[in-house]
Amino acid sequence: MGRSIQIDAQGRLVHLLTTEGLPAEMILHILDTAAQFVSVNEREVKKVPLLRGKSIFNVFFENSTRTRTTFEIAAKRLSADVINLNIGASSTAKGETLLDTVWNLQAMDADMFVVRHAEAGAPHLIARNVKPGVHVVNAGDGRHAHPTQGLLDMYTIRHYKKDFSRLVVAIVGDVLHSRVARSEIHALKTLGVPDVRVIGPKTLLPADIERLGVRVFHDLAEGLRDCDVVITLRLQNERMSGPLLPSAGEFHKAYGLTPDRLARARPDAIVMHPGPLNRGVEIDSGVADGTHSVIMPQVTFGIAVRMAVMAILAGNA
Amino acid sequence: MTAPLPEPERLLEALVTQMKDRVGPETGIVGIYTGGAWVAERLHRALGVTVPLGQLAVTLHRDDFGRIGLHREARRSHLPFEVEGRDIVLVDDVLHTGRTIRAALNELWDFGRPRSVRLAVLADRGGRELPIAPDFTGAFAEMDPDEELVLTNEGGKLRLAAVRRP
Secondary structure, three states: OOHHHHEOOOOOEOOEOOOOOOOHHHHHHHHHHHHHHHHHOOOOOOOOOOOOOOEEEEEEOOOOHHHHHHHHHHHHHOOOEEEEEEOOOOOHHHOOOHHHHHHHHHOOOOOEEEEEEOOOOHHHHHHHHOOOOOEEEEEEEOOOEOHHHHHHHHHHHHHHHOOOOOOEEEEEOOOOOOHHHHHHHHHHHHOOOOEEEEEOOHHHOOOOHHHHOOEEEOOHHHHHOOOOEEEEOOOOHHHOOOOOOOOHHHHHHHHOEOHHHHOOOOOOOEEEOOOOOOEOOOEOHHHHOOOOEOHHHHHHHHHHHHHHHHHHHHHOO | OOOOOOOHHHHHHHHHHHHOOOOOOOOEEEEEOOHHHHHHHHHHHHHOOOOOOEEEOOHHHOOOHHHHOOOOOOOOOEOOOOOOOOEEEEEEEEEOOOHHHHHHHHHHHOOOOOOEEEEEEEEEOOOOOOOOOOOEEEEEOOOOOOEEEEEEEEOOEEEEEEEEOO
16 A cells, blocks of 8 residues: 555655555665754754755644654754644534545645544545645554654664664564554565564454564563564554453553563563553563663654655655 | 866875964864865874864755755764864865855854854865855866866875766
């Protein structure tokens, strides 16, 4: 989905909709560019003029203050004008269609849309219907994709582990409802990680997940053995319909990441989490705040990665 | 091309002669990537400056971003000293339109407010499009308008070459 429309005939990235099918060269280009912005964010003046005069619309059909804020900070550090719209409560309620909303904003001379939507595919629909030169960034669509989160996780892994070609990476927990997990798996496979594992109960793993080239584990201790990178996912109670889980407490008993269980991984393993944390459910405070945790650096790198994506897209007018 | 291209080693000598009484040990020497960084490294050594050498990448302040986009760039600005209040000498290989120097000044200011900034260039080929002039010049090189003057570095051996624009 979206592979063909996010890259133009000259091979340039014009939208970022999914990490699926994104060539390794393109991912590395984004990571290298992000490294430049990490250094900008450490300066006295944390701002560069690349997107001066550009208008970026954060269009959130599904609420997420944190993700919206990271995109807003990234856009402002690139000197863009940022307009935040929480559509969920207004236009949709009045019956306006998704595309009518977007065309109205386009008529206000938007240069870029950052879109979050509960329905998978909504950002693709928008990307197919905007004028040439207008860019779309998927900030999370349904269970489908969250490519900037996937890319910032790749940035974090590269920062600590340097080389992807010998890593063992485990993604633990609610993979079924996780667009983050899908975006990570595609990127990890493209970057040549030889051993990507998903660990969770049968009810929270998609039935055909092996098709993506991952190894499936239902036992946490076994799955964590020799891992270099452990990515814990948030248990997404709000997205669950029906009894997929007995309770959060039961989940923690079998799949919560505790210091004891983490000891199965390599001694220099890093622990990541896309946030927000459910402490005591998928991750213990002892791990989240411990020496293996790189959860706060993930947030910091996230700004730079989003700056890189927006700067690259805006430069490919 | 109207005259043979000057030898970079000779131009470096000329620069050192001009600069040695006017650059103190606390001056920040800052080379602009790529060629300017090579020249700056040589000047830094020859002038006996004690402050570590700096480098500037100007990609994020270029004025042609809207036309050419953002190219892959692994190099980053690295200024291993306090910029605030310091005398700086900006170093580039070839001075042409002056746009790179404009971008470098903006980049430099993101790190602080220097006391002064001077400009040293290995070769000035003319053709300025901005009110920018060098303080130290290795040589003036007259070029055809459709030629680029390019500095190359093969294992430390610097060479100037004229390249015809496509």
